[in-house]
Amino acid sequence: MGELKLNFCKALFDWKRDHFSGTQAELGEFLGVSQSQVAKLLSGNRAGNEAWRRKIAKKIGIPYEVMIGLDKPPSSVPQSNMGPHSRKKSASCVSSDSFISIPLCSLEELAVWIENPEKKLCETISDSFLVCAGELQDRADHLLVACKMSDDSMSPLIMPDTTLIIDLGDKHFSDHGIYALNRNQDKGNTPMIRRVRSLADLNSFLLLPDNFDYPPEVNNTDWQNLCIGRVVWMWGSLLDR
Secondary structure, three states: OOHHHHHHHHHHHHHHHHHEOOOHHHHHHHHOOOHHHHHHHHHOOOOOOHHHHHHHHHHHOOOHHHHOOOOOOOOOOOHHHOOOOEOOOOOOOOOHHHEEEEEEEEHHHHHHHHHOOOOOHHHHOOEEEEEEHHHHHHHOOOOEEEEEOOOOOOOOOOOOOOEEEEEOOOOOOOOOOEEEEOOOHHHOOOOEEEEEEEEHHHOEEEEEOOOOOOOOEEEOOOHHHHEEEEEEEOOOEOOOO
């Protein structure tokens, strides 16, 4: 995606965080687009054509040239264009400088990179996901990757197609934490997302799906080999769950 389109996505993300308290579906209704289009815009995955972007800029009351970074921002956003879920401007994430771009891939693509770790993530994965650095607390400079949840095994907490951020540098075990994990070779190589409990007396781990349709699993693999990284974000922090 070009720099101007990326700036547009960043500007819309800022505007939503600072001025719109509704859901993505409600924002889509306000803008006249689908929820999936809103998700792609806010994640920096798709920005449509210029005419479409100009309509959105007009709807939220920010000059298009400002949104794409060719002009200075106005001192305020017109109240009449802030929609039915308007809110006061937040003290966090108020400029595009506070965003970081994280490689975005499927769990299957992550497995390919795990098998070829000598390559940089950015060389293996071409898509990216924008997130406010403040959301990640002190993890913004860690080795992070964004992945789409591929199944409903962690529903209702993590629904299918939810974007997760995994800290590949955090393999510190926290009982009841949520992690991306390697599967046993006989179950395929696609990583799984599970809540993990320690079974100290058995020297193993209990891997727990949140969906009761999926059975728990006892795994005695060494933790450093089992764990890919900790899931730390899902449109909000998972650290305290």
